[in-house]
Amino acid sequence: MKEDLPIGIFDSGIGGLTVLRAIRRHLPRESLLYLGDTARVPYGTRSRDTVIRYSLGVASQLVEHGIKMLVVACNTASTHALEALRRAASPLGIPVLGVIEPGVDRAIQATRNGHVAVIGTEGTIRGARYQRLLMERRPGIRVSAVACPLFVALAEEGWLEGTVPDLVANRYLQPLRDGPDTVILGCTHYPLLKGAISRALPGVELVDSADAMAVVVERELSHLELARPSPDPPKTSYLVTDSPRRFETVGSRFLDQLPSPVELVDVTPMASSQGSAIIFQRNGP
Numbered sequence: 001m002k003e004d005l006p007i008g009i010f011d012s013g014i015g016g017l018t019v020l021r022a023i024r025r026h027l028p029r030e031s032l033l034y035l036g037d038t039a040r041v042p043y044g045t046r047s048r049d050t051v052i053r054y055s056l057g058v059a060s061q062l063v064e065h066g067i068k069m070l071v072v073a074c075n076t077a078s079t080h081a082l083e084a085l086r087r088a089a090s091p092l093g094i095p096v097l098g099v100i101e102p103g104v105d106r107a108i109q110a111t112r113n114g115h116v117a118v119i120g121t122e123g124t125i126r127g128a129r130y131q132r133l134l135m136e137r138r139p140g141i142r143v144s145a146v147a148c149p150l151f152v153a154l155a156e157e158g159w160l161e162g163t164v165p166d167l168v169a170n171r172y173l174q175p176l177r178d179g180p181d182t183v184i185l186g187c188t189h190y191p192l193l194k195g196a197i198s199r200a201l202p203g204v205e206l207v208d209s210a211d212a213m214a215v216v217v218e219r220e221l222s223h224l225e226l227a228r229p230s231p232d233p234p235k236t237s238y239l240v241t242d243s244p245r246r247f248e249t250v251g252s253r254f255l256d257q258l259p260s261p262v263e264l265v266d267v268t269p270m271a272s273s274q275g276s277a278i279i280f281q282r283n284g285p
């Protein structure tokens with residue numbers, strides 16, 4: 001039965017585990033299949049066309065494994081590739097959800113002074129999907145945006161507290177002091193640095209798009225009647241495109257437990273064993 005299939009969650013690497021963790025907390029009965037494109041991370045510094053191509057390849061692999069819904073946990077991929085993924089997945093009847101809309105809606109609800117900031121990778125800030133949606137959904141809103149690329153490296157190194165993250169956060173976020181009252185954490189890795197970010201921006205509300213995403217996944221599953229009915233324990237498994245051991249070590253920081261089992265996969269089109277992936281790619285942009 002389709003409802004018994006896992007929810008596919010995709011990220012450029014390890015950071016999307018923050019989204020998986022939030023979904024698991026909200027939907028403990030659902031099986032989850034995570035794919036981290038660890039061979040090609042980071043997406044945040046790449047061009048739009050490359051992010052679209054990579055995203056279609058990764059999503060094809062998840063489709064081949066069998067999923068009932070695709071969650072694009074990566075903010076950079078949600079910025080550049082959401083339309084292409086939706087076009088490719090729609091003939092297969094697979095809904096595709098990105099992290100940006102849920103974060104935007106929550107920020108609009110949270111702001112009291114009508115000034116919201118988004119922080120993310122260079123690609124997310126340059127692609128401006130957050131900024132556009134905020135202005136579309138709340139005309140007249142003031143929007144600021146800052147790219148904070150070093151946050152990704154700090155989160156992966158586990159440097160979450162102390163002088164270094166505080167210095168980096170102060171430097172990046174200084175332009176946001178005395179402005180926005182709400183900041184969207186528009187990158188998978190940033191929830192881990194909430195402490196340093198709040199110290200740099202005291203009193204500012206931080207919107208965690210991972211949490212907001214989980215609420216939307218729950219709503220869409222019930223709306224589409226795709227919630228898993230089985231009383232058997234759900235399964236969570238992980239696919240990576242490189243270095244499964246590193247994924248386990250660094251991933252446990254994001255998940256508070258060892259991500260396991262982890263399987264190595266190849267997402268290049270030539271590696272596709274079945275037609276579905278190729279069809280998926282052809283349906284792309």
Ligand code: DGL
Pocket residue numbers: 011012013015016041042043044045073074075076077120121124152186187188189
């Ligand atoms: N997952 C990416 C994002 O949320 C961050 C890491 C990367 O640059 O690939 O934008």
